[in-house]
Amino acid sequence: MTALPILYSFRRCPYAMRARMAVVVSGVHVELREVILRAKPPEMLAASPKGTVPVLLLPDGRVLEESLDIMRWALAQSDPMGWLTHDDQNLILATDGPFKIALDHYKYPHRYDLTDGTVHRDAALAHLGDLNDRLATAPYLSGARPAFTDIALFPFVRQFAATDAEWFAALPLPALQSWLTALVGSDLFVQIMTRYPAWKAGDPPVHFP
Incomplete structure (x- = not known):
């Protein structure tokens, strides 16, 4: 074998x-x-x-x-x-880089000697707003179905949302929230x-x- x-x-x-x-x-x-x-x-x-x-x-x-x-x-x-047909490396780098740094400081402020992570939480919102805008015309970043970029980003957006789920749910980001809900509820996940x-x-x- x-x-x-x-x-x-x-x-x-x-x-x-x-x-x-x-x-x-x-x-x-x-x-x-x-x-x-x-x-x-x-x-x-x-x-x-x-x-x-x-x-x-x-x-x-x-x-x-x-x-x-x-x-x-x-x-x-x-x-x-066909996941590899939508591999937005710049968007992935922005998520793995600045967004992930802000996420870690927001989720684990005491690791960085911070009283809280509010400043970093708010800094991450610009990236989430960009994703929401991109999702305004289609359910996924790749269009009608999820592909490489969606899956590369999604676990980190999920982690951000779960840090304060009630606060995240109240944000005016309906397209992003729907995207996240669909991926979390998918059979694949x-x-x-x-x-x-x-x-x-x-x-x-x-x-x-």
Whole structure:
């Protein structure tokens, strides 16, 4: 039997979420190894010393350590939904960069010696407003159906919204809120949020999806 690629993941990590979503849509099968971040398995650290998830270890020995690279690798094998036709790298960089920095300061202010994260929350709103404007004419950033850009951004917008769900729900961002609701409620998201026990050496492989 041909060895499967090994995907180290953590269920709640937004980077791992988007990688798992692309893997599922591609139809590529991997061996999933769920990680507890406070007790990272030495096998993962040997493959990727930086110690963050997701990590994809390919049968030929190559290691992909970035979620976007894992997404693009999976979809390069098979892209039945045409996700790669809408890969807005500038928008993704803006989300992974300035928006994510603001999100972290908003969600975890005490990590940064802040009394609260309000200033950073409000700074992130400009990006959300831009997304809302882009979504005003179509349900997804890619048009009628979600594609690469939607999935790359969505876990971080979800994380922002969940930090203060009542406040977020009251924002005048109806198109963005509808987009988020649709993705959170999708069968794809439900599938990739299945709970798996933490992996340890010697466990039988978990085939995913």
